[in-house]
Amino acid sequence: MADKLLAVKGMNDLLPADSHAWEWLEDLVRHLMRLHGYRNIRTPIVEPTALFVRGLGEVTDIVEKEMYTFVDHLNGEKLTLRPEATAGVVRAVVEHSMLYDGGKRLYYMGPMFRHERPQKGRYRQFHQIGAEVLGFGGPEVDAELILLAHRLWSNLGLQDVRLELNSLGQPAERAEHRSALIAYFEANINALDEDARRRLHSNPLRILDTKNPAMQSLVEGAPKLMDFLGEESRRHFEQVGEILRAQGVEYRVNPRLVRGMDYYNLTVFEFITDRLGSQGTVCGGGRYDYLIEQIGGKPAPAVGWALGIERVLELVRESGRWPQTPPPDAYAIVTDMKQWPVVMRVLTALREIGVSVQMHASGPQGMGSMKSQFKKADASGAAYALVFGQQEFEQGQVAVKSLRDGQGEQRLVPLAAVAHWASELKA
Ligand code: ATP
Ligand code: MG
Numbered sequence: 001m002a003d004k005l006l007a008v009k010g011m012n013d014l015l016p017a018d019s020h021a022w023e024w025l026e027d028l029v030r031h032l033m034r035l036h037g038y039r040n041i042r043t044p045i046v047e048p049t050a051l052f053v054r055g056l057g058e059v060t061d062i063v064e065k066e067m068y069t070f071v072d073h074l075n076g077e078k079l080t081l082r083p084e085a086t087a088g089v090v091r092a093v094v095e096h097s098m099l100y101d102g103g104k105r106l107y108y109m110g111p112m113f114r115h116e117r118p119q120k121g122r123y124r125q126f127h128q129i130g131a132e133v134l135g136f137g138g139p140e141v142d143a144e145l146i147l148l149a150h151r152l153w154s155n156l157g158l159q160d161v162r163l164e165l166n167s168l169g170q171p172a173e174r175a176e177h178r179s180a181l182i183a184y185f186e187a188n189i190n191a192l193d194e195d196a197r198r199r200l201h202s203n204p205l206r207i208l209d210t211k212n213p214a215m216q217s218l219v220e221g222a223p224k225l226m227d228f229l230g231e232e233s234r235r236h237f238e239q240v241g242e243i244l245r246a247q248g249v250e251y252r253v254n255p256r257l258v259r260g261m262d263y264y265n266l267t268v269f270e271f272i273t274d275r276l277g278s279q280g281t282v283c284g285g286g287r288y289d290y291l292i293e294q295i296g297g298k299p300a301p302a303v304g305w306a307l308g309i310e311r312v313l314e315l316v317r318e319s320g321r322w323p324q325t326p327p328p329d330a331y332a333i334v335t336d337m338k339q340w341p342v343v344m345r346v347l348t349a350l351r352e353i354g355v356s357v358q359m360h361a362s363g364p365q366g367m368g369s370m371k372s373q374f375k376k377a378d379a380s381g382a383a384y385a386l387v388f389g390q391q392e393f394e395q396g397q398v399a400v401k402s403l404r405d406g407q408g409e410q411r412l413v414p415l416a417a418v419a420h421w422a423s424e425l426k427a
Contacts, residue, residue, distance in 0.1 A: 008124070008125075009118060009124065010116070010118035010123045010124030010125065011123065011124050011125040012123060012125070016325065018313075020323060020324065020325040021313055021316065021317075021322060021323050022309065022313065024323045025129075025156070025309065025312065025313060025316075026109060026129075028152070028155055028156065029107070029109070029129050029152065032148065032151060032152055032155065033107045033131070033148075036105070036144065036148055037105050038105040038106060038107045038131055038148075039104070039105065039106055039107070040106070040107060040108065041089055041092065041106045041107070041108050042108065042110070043082075043085065043088040043089055043091070043092050043108070044082075044088065045081060045082055045110070045111065045113075046079050046080070046081060046082070047079070047080060047082055047087070047088050047091065048077065048078065048079060048080070049067070049069050049078040049079060049080040050078070051080075051087050051088065051091055051295070052067060052080055052082075052083060052087055054294060054295065055086070055087035055090065055261075055263060055291060055294065055295055056083075056084070056087060056261045056262060056263065057203075057261060057262025057263065059199065059202045059203040059206070059262075060203075060206075060260055060261055060262055061260055062083045062084070062114060062260060062261070065115070066083055066114040066115050066116055067080050067081070067083050067113075067114070067115065068080060068081040068083075068113045068114075068115060081113035082112055082113065083112055083113060083114045084112055084128070084261070084306065085108050085110065085112065085128060085130055085306065086130065086132060086261075086263070086288065086291070086304055086306070087291070087295065089106060089108065089130075089132050089134075089304075090132075090134070090291050090292055090295050090297070090302070091295055093106075093134055093292070093297070094292060094295055094296055094297035098134075099134060099135045099292075099297070099298070099300055102135060103133065103134060103135025103136040103300075104133070104134050104135060105131070105132075105133050106131070106132045106133075106134070107129065107130060107131045107132070108128075108129070108130050108132075109127070109128070109129045109130075109309075110127065110128065111125050111126070111127050112125070112126055112127065112128050113125055114126070119279070120276075120277065120279060120314075121276050121277070121279025121308075121310060121311050121314060122279050123310060126308060126309070126310055127308070127309040127310060128306045128307060128308060128309065129306070129307050129309060130285075130304060130305060130306035130307070131145055131148060131149075131285075131304055131305055132302060132303075132304035133145060133302065133303050133304060134292065134300060134301075134302040135300050135301065135302070136301060136302075136303075137289065137301035139236045139237075139239035139240045139243070139267070140239075140243060141303055142236075142240045142266075142267040142287060142303050143239075143240050143243035143244055145285065145303060145304065145305055146163065146240070146244060146249070146269060146305075147243075147244070147247060147249065149271060149283050149285075149305055149307065150163070150247075150249055150271075152307075153271070156312070156315075156316055156321075157316070157319060157321045158273075158312075158315055158316065158319060159319075160273050160274065160275055160315075161271050161272070161273050161282060161315070162250070162251075162252065162271070162272055162273070163244075163249065163250065163251040163252070163269060163270075163271055163272075164251065164252050164253075164254040164257050164269060164270050164271075164272060165237075165240070165241065165251045165252070165253055165254065165257070165267070165268075165269045166225075166226075166253060166254050166255060166256075166257035166258070166267075166268050166269070167225070167226065167229060167233060167234075167236070167237040167266055167267055167268070168225060168258070168259075168264050168265050168266060168267075168268055168286070169225055169228060169229045169230070169233045169265065169266065170230070170232075170233055170265055170266070171265065171290070173225070173228045173229055173230055173233060174205070174225065174228075174265075176228050177205075177223060177225045177228040178204055178205065180223040180228070181204045181205065181207075181208075181222060181223055182200060182201065182204050184221075184222050184223055185200055185204060185207065185218075185222070186200070188218055191214075191215065191218045192207070192215070192218075193210070193212050193214065193215060195210070195212070196210060196212075196215065203262075205225075205258050206258065207219065207222075208222060208256050208258055209256070209258050209260075219256065224255045225255065226253075226255050233266060236266055236267070237266070237267065240267055241253075251269075257269070257270060259284060259286060263288040263290065263291040263294070264286040264287060264288055265286075265287050265288065265289050265290060266286070266287040266289065267286050267287045267303065268284075268285070268286030268287070269284070269285060269286060269305070270283065270284040270285075271283040271284070271307075273315055275315060275318050276311055276314055276315060276318075279311060281308075281311075282307055282308060282311045282312050282315065283305055283306065283307035283308070283312075284305060284306065285303070285304050285305025285306060286303065286304075286305075287301070287302070287303040288302050288303065288304070289301040289302060326356075326427065327380060327381025327382055327383070328356040328357055328358040328380055328381070328382045329355045329356045329357065329382060329383055329384065329425045329426055329427050330350070330355060330356070330357045330358075330382050330383070330384040330385070330386050330400075330425050331357070331358050331359075331360070331376070331377035331380045331382040331384070331385050331386070331403075332347055332357055332358070332359040332360060332385075332386045332388065333360055333370065333373040333374065333377060333385050333386065333387045333388060334359070334360055334367055334373075334388045335367060335370065335388060335389055335390050335393075336367070336390060336393075337362065337366060337367060339388050339393055342393075342415065343359070343388050344359075346386075346398065346415055346418055347359055349418040349419070349422070350418060350422050350425070353418070353419065353422045353423060353426075354423075354426060355422050355423075355425045355426055357386070358380050358382065360373050360376060360377075370387075377403060378403060382403060383402065383403060383404050383425070383427060384400055384401060384402055384403060384425050385399075385400075385401045385403055385408075386398050386399070386400060386401075387399040387400075387401055387410075392412060393415075396414060396415050396416060397412045397413065397414055397415060398412070398413060398415055399411070399412055400412075400413055400421070400425070
């Protein structure tokens with residue numbers, strides 16, 4: 001036998017034991033998005049590398065070391081597997097002039113790729129669901145998005161997800177803060193680690209995001225961006241908070257919350273849990289009022305978030321509410337291959353009424369004994385067996401046998417009048 005080929009490290013197969021929970025989450029999200037007037041967008045998984053370099057910022061973790069970038073050998077183009085979807089959505093919105101008749105509420109679901117060290121909750125192919133609102137600048141949109149995510153947690157039955165909020169202000173305010181920050185870190189240059197020194201002049205804000213315990217107290221005492229916000233930025237932030245508080249949504253203002261991409265301004269937020277160890281951020285987002293312009297569109301404000309499906313579902317699993325695949329309503333037991341043309345017609349009629357039926361399938365020895373078929377029917381979890389026995393079949397009937405209640409009641413029903421009895425089989 002040839003060597004087994006395995007999946008790429010950090011990229012996982014999703015098997016039926018788990019895929020039902022994914023579909024359950026996706027269905028819930030689709031429903032919620034519809035309730036809020038968000039429409040689905042699907043963009044390519046491969047984008048020009050320049051989109052991410054320009055969109056996310058050159059000195060971000062993602063662009064510096066996490067992107068799967070390759071050259072298209074056929075034409076020499078530099079391409080990247082998308083590490084996130086906001087840049088692609090913005091590109092599509094600009095490319096198709098989608099804002100010409102007003103703002104848009106969009107959502108997406110799909111795989112993202114980052115070359116990280118794989119561990120629980122951190123993969124190289126992972127999956128995000130994201131919501132983006134483009135063309136509206138008001139704080140009520142920030143609040144709507146945060147509330148939408150918040151509703152999702154409660155619909156999923158999750159309780160231990162807390163919200164952290166910050167404002168990154170506007171570019172001019174950030175520039176002022178940046179200078180103050182550089183001055184502060186320069187005055188404490190000996191306390192900086194190598195990473196921080198490298199970022200001191202390129203991206204000092206990211207130093208605040210350090211995970212190095214030795215730098216915590218230094219970072220604690222750094223000038224806070226919040227103190228550099230002007231009147232308007234401050235008001236925007238306060239209005240978001242006011243709306244959230246009026247809905248009973250609790251949050252903590254975290255002045256050190258800066259997020260990993262450069263494109264954010266004003267509101268940024270994260271939903272965090274303590275139940276997933278160090279991979280505790282389940283959802284993050286914020287305003288990105290300058291990204292559309294940066295990607296070549298007419299300037300327009302925007303705000304959005306993205307959640308990690310793997311982390312959210314891990315939290316669902318942890319909460320003990322893992323949804324199981326529902327069994328079929330009925331299992332069809334067939335005694336003779338000759339019955340199939342008619343049986344298949346009956347099964348189709350049942351399915352049209354909404355009864356889910358799994359049919360027995362033949363093996364090397366034909367359909368198999370009645371006993372072995374009943375075993376399969378039981379294992380399928382179906383509530384009923386439809387027994388197409390030879391004699392009944394010839395009389396135009398099928399036996400419906402309950403598999404759940406005790407020894408199983410059995411009654412004969414006419415093959416020709418499926419609609420009369422089918423709905424009784426539905427779970
Ligand atoms: P982290 O700080 O954990 O690396 P991030 O700030 O890089 O997260 P974002 O780029 O904001 O994450 O992506 C939004 C969400 O996508 C995260 O909150 C997380 O739930 C999920 N996510 C990000 N990277 C991964 C990954 N490598 N594997 C699984 N989920 C991920
Ligand atoms: Mg990351």
